[in-house]
Amino acid sequence: MNAEIIAVGSELLLGQIVNTNARFLSQQLADLGINVYFHTVVGDNPDRLKTAIEIAERRADLIIFTGGLGPTKDDLTKETIARHLGKELVTDENALASIELYFKRTNRVMTENNRKQALVLSGAHILPNDHGMAPGMIVESNGHSYMLLPGPPKELEPMFSQYGYQVLSNENMANEVIVSRVLRFFGIGEAALETELMDLIDAQSNPTIAPLAGDGEVTLRLTAKHVDGKKAQSLLDELEKTINQRVGVFLYGYDETSLMDEVMKTLKTRKFTISAAESLTGGLFQQQLTALSGASSVFYGGVVCYSNDVKQQLLQVRQETLETQGAVSEQCARELAENTSKLFNSDIGISFTGVAGPEELEGKPVGTVFIGIALKGRPTIVEKLSLAGTREANRTRAVKFGCYFLLRTLKESQNAI
Numbered sequence: 029m030n031a032e033i034i035a036v037g038s039e040l041l042l043g044q045i046v047n048t049n050a051r052f053l054s055q056q057l058a059d060l061g062i063n064v065y066f067h068t069v070v071g072d073n074p075d076r077l078k079t080a081i082e083i084a085e086r087r088a089d090l091i092i093f094t095g096g097l098g099p100t101k102d103d104l105t106k107e108t109i110a111r112h113l114g115k116e117l118v119t120d121e122n123a124l125a126s127i128e129l130y131f132k133r134t135n136r137v138m139t140e141n142n143r144k145q146a147l148v149l150s151g152a153h154i155l156p157n158d159h160g161m162a163p164g165m166i167v168e169s170n171g172h173s174y175m176l177l178p179g180p181p182k183e184l185e186p187m188f189s190q191y192g193y194q195v196l197s198n199e200n201m202a203n204e205v206i207v208s209r210v211l212r213f214f215g216i217g218e219a220a221l222e223t224e225l226m227d228l229i230d231a232q233s234n235p236t237i238a239p240l241a242g243d244g245e246v247t248l249r250l251t252a253k254h255v256d257g258k259k260a261q262s263l264l265d266e267l268e269k270t271i272n273q274r275v276g277v278f279l280y281g282y283d284e285t286s287l288m289d290e291v292m293k294t295l296k297t298r299k300f301t302i303s304a305a306e307s308l309t310g311g312l313f314q315q316q317l318t319a320l321s322g323a324s325s326v327f328y329g330g331v332v333c334y335s336n337d338v339k340q341q342l343l344q345v346r347q348e349t350l351e352t353q354g355a356v357s358e359q360c361a362r363e364l365a366e367n368t369s370k371l372f373n374s375d376i377g378i379s380f381t382g383v384a385g386p387e388e389l390e391g392k393p394v395g396t397v398f399i400g401i402a403l404k405g406r407p408t409i410v411e412k413l414s415l416a417g418t419r420e421a422n423r424t425r426a427v428k429f430g431c432y433f434l435l436r437t438l439k440e441s442q443n444a445i
Contacts, residue, residue, distance in 0.1 A: 029199070030063045032088035034080055036096035036105050037179060038071035049094045049177075049184055056188060060196055061204030061253060062090065072102040074111075081112055085172055090196070095179030097162035099141040105176060110149055113169045117147040120154055123163040130161060149176075155191040159183045166195055173199065204253050207260045211248045211268065214287060214432045216278040218246045224274045228267070235267050244425050245287075280435055287431035288316045294438050295326040295376075300403075303372035304330035305343055305364040307355065307381040308397065313427045328372040333364065343367045354390040356382055358398055358410045365400030366408055377402040378434060380426055385419040397426045401437050409437060 033050050040047050047069060054064045066087065070080045077096075084091045096105030110117050124146035131138040145162040148154060155164030160183035166175045175192060177184045213221060218241035222229065225248075229237050235252035250267055254260040272279060281290045295302060304313050311332045317323055331342055336355055339345040345355075345363045353359050361379050369377030382397030383389045395415035402408040411433050415422045 029061075029089045030065055030087070031057055031090040031092060032066040032068060032084040033064060033092045033094065034068045034070060034077075034084060035094045035179075036070055036072065036077060038073075038102070040069045040095075041071050048181055049179070052181070052185055053092060053094070053188065056193060057196075058206040058208065060193070061206050061255075062196065063206075072096065072104060074104050074108045077104070077108045078112055081109065089171070090173045090175065092175045092177065094177050094184060097145065097164075097176060097178050099139075099144050099161075103144075106147060106149065109174060109176065113149070113167070113174070115167070115169070116150040118150050119143070119146050120148045120163055121146075123148070123154070123157070123161075126157075127161045149174075153195060155187050155195075157183055157187055158190070159186055164188075164192065166192070204255050205257045205260055206251060206253045207257065207264060208249055208251045209264050209268065210283045211250065211271065211279055212281045212283075212285065213246045213248070213275065213278040214244070214280055214428065216246060216275060217241075221246050221248075221275060221278070225271060228270065235263050237267070244428050280432065287428055287435070288320065291431045291434055292317065292320050292322065292326065294435060296322065298438060298442070300376055300438070301326055301328050301374040302376040302378060303328045303368045303374040305339075305368040305377065305379040306330065306332050307334055307339070307364075307379075308384045309380040309423050309426055309430075310334065312423055313378065313380065313430055316427060328374040331368060331371075339364065343371065354392070356390050356392050356396055356398065358412065361398035361400035361410045362402075362408050363400075365402040365410075369402045369404070375404050376434070378430055380430060382413070382422075382426065384422045384426075395422055397422070397429070399426065399430050399433055401430075401434055403437055403441060406437075406441055409433070 033053055035047050035050060039045050050067045057064050068080050070077050093105050096103045106117060127142055127146055128138060148163060148165050149167045152165035152167040157163050157178060160178055162178050164177045164187050166173060177187060218239055222239055235250050238249040240247045250264050252260040252263040280287060306313055314330045317327055333339045333343055336350050339355060340347060340350060343364055344367045345360055349359045349363060361381050364379035364381060365377040379400040383392050383394050385394035388394055397413040397415055398410055400408060400410045413429055415425055
């Protein structure tokens with residue numbers, strides 16, 4: 029079964045609200061093994077809605093409508109579909125009784141147009157609205173299924189979960205399960221990742237591979253379909269194993285995690301503590317780490333050492349280092365990482381120094397960054413980056429690289445045990 033979701037409402041086109049319903053429904057339909065190939069948004073206009081319906085009928089078995097079931101004149105979804113299918117609108121007595129009870133319970137006057145919300149397509153399977161007024165419905169016509177749902181998410185989500193899901197589960201005789209897994213990579217670009225996996229991408233069928241780049245990271249969404257959920261997971265496992273053999277060194281996590289989430293998780297697992305010395309990042313690493321619950325168990329403290337005086341006086345960076353090599357140097361990053369670890373008595377010290385921009389510093393170009401990591405019992409490492417971007421982008425990417433290098437260092441130290 030293939031589906032299309034049509035969201036009705038001019039407010040969506042104007043950007044006044046975000047269409048979260050489409051995301052929710054797509055996730056639910058994937059669980060049911062129903063393919064969603066198109067999302068459509070159309071304003072409160074009957075002619076344009078009719079055109080959208082005609083297009084959807086050419087490419088989908090199931091068409092789900094969200095919104096346009098309210099009491100006002102611009103709520104026209106039911107009326108437009110009724111005319112299109114040649115069906116009457118009739119009053120659902122249970123829905124009307126529920127609406128009347130609501131107004132009585134809240135001591136409000138029920139206006140005539142509220143009765144409009146109780147109208148349903150003749151012969152439709154009714155989906156009760158336990159959190160609002162207008163009921164949803166499903167109607168079959170000419171080989172298509174039409175599902176109408178209210179627009180407010182607080183009404184749509186429980187209605188679909190409690191009633192619509194089961195109806196579609198019964199209709200979808202194939203009953204295939206769609207499972208997805210997101211692999212998250214850092215330190216490799218989208219083009220390079222795709223090049224390494226080009227033969228797998230070209231040959232994909234089931235599972236499928238969908239690359240996506242964003243915010244300095246690359247993700248792969250693997251999706252498998254099978255009537256047996258365990259077999260679908262097995263298909264994903266086999267594909268992931270092949271991918272890891274090629275680019276696994278850049279894989280840092282799955283699904284909705286982040287680099288900082290993985291840092292926190294690894295520090296907790298290894299029972300390591302960390303402190304930070306930040307120059308160009310201005311405390312951004314510390315802010316992101318302490319934004320996570322449980323940070324107090326791993327983070328001892330840090331210093332935002334923007335000036336050379338602070339680097340020298342508080343973190344004991346040698347004057348010779350600052351005079352001969354500069355604050356933006358490998359040696360300065362090394363001393364910052366080692367000395368912040370000593371200052372706070374933490375297992376790990378991490379440092380960030382560099383040129384965020386927009387102007388060069390100490391004769392070094394914008395985007396020059398040094399990140400130091402001092403882990404007790406291991407030689408201090410310093411990584412040099414040459415970033416390209418805005419001031420804020422350079423700061424943000426520096427923190428991401430810091431997390432990536434930290435995770436790699438922790439993994440290498442674990443393997444050495």
